Amino acid sequence: AVVSTQSTGYPAGVENRLTELEHEDSTVTILSTFQNPGLEALYEGRYWDVPTSGQGFIVNIGTLISDITDGKVLAVRHRVRQIQQERFSIPFFFTPSFDADVATTLTGRLTRVGSRYKIFGEWMRDYLPG
Secondary structure (H helix, E strand, O other), rough: EEEEEEEEEEOOEEEEOEEEEOOOOOEEEEEEOOOOOOOEEEEOOOOEEOOOOOOEEEEEEEEHHHHOOOOOOOOEEEEEEEEOOOOOEEEEEEEEEOOEEEEEEOOOOOOOOOOOOEHHHHHHHHHHOO
């Protein structure tokens, strides 16, 4: 497995503009938002405020994990709304090793990405922008 992290800063600005467009992560993201609001998750066709993590963490599941688990663990579509104060979040991205097999689910069926990719690194190369 590969773990990477980054500190993401969001400047203060006009409230309700999006600083991160809606998206689904790729694998597993563990995030600390501290006391900073702004993270929203899509549920039943509507975006809802995600409670801040305080001294804890938010765990977000991505599309590839949902696919590999035959949809038993769902990916969460989310976005980040700008607020009137500067804030930071610290995401930790957990991904399989570059050569991990992503072509089959836990029950042995072909994943959605399995028809095009056998290993995680090939899929991730095309999944990430630019």
